[in-house]
Amino acid sequence: MTGPHDYAVVVPSIGRPSLYRLLETLAGQAGPRPAELVVVDDRPAPPGASAAASPIVLAALPFPTRVVRTQGRGPAAARNAGWRCTSAPWVVFLDDDVELLPHWAQALAEDLRAVPADGAGSQAQLHVPLPGHRRPTDWERGTAGLQDAAWATADMAYRRSALEQVHGFDERFPRAYREDADLALRVLRAGWRLTRGERVTLHPVRPADDLVSLRAQRGNADDVLMRVLHGPGWREDGDVPTGAFPRHVATTLALVGAGAAVAVGRPREAALAGAAWAFLSTDFLRRRLLPGPRPGDPEFGAEARRMLVTSLAIPPAAVAHRLRGAWRVRRGAPAWPPPVRAVLFDRDGTLVRDVPYNGDPDRVKLMPFAREALDAVRAAGLRTGVVSNQSGVARGLLTIRQVEDVNAEIDRRLGGLGVWRYCPHGPESSGADCACRKPGPGLVLAAARELGVEPYECLVVGDIGADLGAAVSAGARAVLVPTAQTRPEEVAAAPVVAADLLEAVGLAVRLAGGTGEPAHPAPGPALDPASGTGRSPAAGGTRR
Template sequence: MNAGYTVVIPTTGRASLGALLAALDAAAGPAPEQVIVADNRAHPAPPLALPPTDLRVRVVHAPGRGPAAARNTGWRLATTEWVVFLDDDVLPGARWRQGLCEDLDVGADVGACQGRIVVPLPRDRAPTDLERATAGLASAWWITADMAYRREVLACTGGFDEDFPRAFREDADLALRAQARGYRLVIGRRETAHPVRPAGLLASVRAQAGNADNALMRRKYGPNWRMRIGEGPGRTRRHLLTTAAALAALAGAAARRPDVARAGAAVWLASTADFALRRILPGPRTPDEIARMVVTSVLIPPVACWHRARGELRVRMLRRAPKAVLFDRDDTLIHDVPYNGDPTRVRPVPGVREALDRLRVHGVRIGVVSNQSGVARGKLRPEQVDAVNAEVERLLGPIETWRTCPHGADEGCECRKPAPGLVLDAASDLRVRPGDCVVIGDTGADVAAARAAGAAAIMVPTQRTRTAEIREALGAAAIAGSVPEAVHRLLGGAR
């Protein structure tokens, strides 16, 4: 792995991207080895308007599934020790590059380093509600407006969880998973400005969609997740009270119960007024701002409750992922080259890296179980098998256990698939029960080994898989068209 750092910038093509690249180019200090701009537009046309710079800029098309997916597309192309994520609306300071290099001179236990965010606010008046919300970024933990991660941390965690579709909570989720792996996260000294973007009347109402992501955070980390990311309590309960009061008032009016209607209306009015005043009093109190706060304070509670309910329903429909997935190697993870002992001939099957990262994001352990009879036949040496396995791991990310059988088909060993030995040994290595594992492979031997060990199986047939094997597997395993499809089934409903 090369030294230095790579900058990854997800973008939807906002005009601020050009100012960011110009500021990055002008900053003092060592330049990044590469700047990867992940174009997250659904239709990448016309081309992004980029200013002329001395930076090595590479534009890649991300799939348009949100900033988490765009960042993942970017960091997987990086080869440097550190990957720095910048949002496309920030401005690195004049010494940003030098400050970054000083910040990254840390011990191996530090997995990430956040920059200091500065939000310019007006000096001649009190800040608006939008400006105060943006200013909150200055004290937020682990936000990707300016966040550097070791590439090894991204590899072992799988990167950003693409189940977070917005630029919200996906950065805190990654930070918690990095900490769970034993890495420390620190705040550096480099500074990055985050100007307040113009926004429409209902921007704060649209932002309530993030409540659906809060439901996912609660499912993953429990009721105290806000404390773990440095936030105070949210307003969910108050919004529920306000919305329930409004519904009670409407129900009372419909049922011709004026007492119920008046009581509900009184609670709704008091709660809404309190919410509006909390937003109006710290601000400039101009007529436009007051009108905006009144309108949005009426709309926010029911909209927030709707999105939270939608999120809770979604997470309750998620399947339980298996504790471990054990893959066959050849023709499943990489294209099969018979008796290959040359790491330079390793070619991953398309989509496999992303599928493995999805499993890592969800905390699923990963192992490989592979027959390597070429050793018994004298066509491979064990160290060649190890070298190929190391290259597979370099290309596809960390594999927690490798179990290979070097024996021939006539040696009667207990490890060679379709015997269960490899599966049992891999499950033991991962400290999970065989029944909590799923084996994914392309042959009937993979399915038979899984069944013999008490594990589930998914067959991913290739052109080399015999039709008879597929017929025999139908009653014992699921059939998937690809490894990504198989993983999507295991995490069914998670996206």
């Protein structure tokens, strides 16, 4: 890597103030600048609200920058949405709570030049600053553990071709936990190598409440998925420490045994089990408290209270989350990406002729092969839905009743679809005022939820870039069926282009069979979910 356009930066964020410090340190780099920066706003829309959360607003930066919204689907999904709308040969993933040293960009360039031809990625050396005047707290020590973590995406550069080969991050990992280890294992097993670079990135300890260590036990559910996907040796293969779970099991069994003995009137057995629980719990508390602040330190009292409460609660919580994870994958888990289970169609220009702002059911004309395509999808056992922008409502050109009358006529002619979702807002409402309009993910996420499938189990079929942008932001797969109104840059940016609806649903049927075809953007002009078009200078705004 030698030039300013060889890498893109992707930052998933939930709007923490530390994001702006990261961007400040990125903008101040003297070395090669990124081709673009994509900040993925992964804050969920307010429950039951039509409006999204207030947008992340970025100051002017010395490189192309944009914000993509994914509405709270987790860091794996956010990173996927980010890298799939870029086109640089390298993608650098940064967490929104790291800081870059002044010569980071130059060190990154040197690290990437050192990656061998069969190398897929380069990991930074993370440095966690700890207090110098006292021993670190449990939370500070846990954060410092990132310094030894393998393939942590706090600062990890991946070759685009490797990401495409393994289809990116597995979005079934909903937290910032194990999704990076899973990706690294799949990349390594695909025949690539991963290297550790020389660049150093700061990872300050972010503020946390007293129960953060208890909430962290949810990751035990993800460990079950790791075992299912990668086998019993996944920890050794992924260079992941064993952890304290075996002791948590013993502690929980002692507690349950004591309660059961009391319930059946066996006081001696209850006392023995209770003593075992007390010993294991005290030992766990001791292991966590002794390395921390000492008596006399201002932080000692609060840390002691935190450790007492969480040390008693963590073992049963860890076991409960592990059991929950086992129940979730009790029937196994397919390789990533899983088979398609639903096909979501755009309406105007895809299923029916695009009559601008049509409110008359008598003017409905089906696109060629529309009925045959729907019949083929249903015959394959796939669920169906429609996701459509209807800005005529906001413009005063249509009423809700007219939109729904036209929808009902289309539904009748096509033999019935599983769900209809449309956005009545106009282009000026996109962002803080609207959580649904394509190319945002809202319609796709809502349709998937109503159909009882995950977004990544959906294939979106549309005729313009906004349809595909919605798919990228939602984590769905996508195929473009161009019409005379489809812009050339939208065709160039499309992940897959089909000649007609029958060819498009043929892809859906193959993906339903678990063929592993990605149906995600390939190298070349990248799709911009923020505008729904290719990033050509000729690209304009979205239609409808």
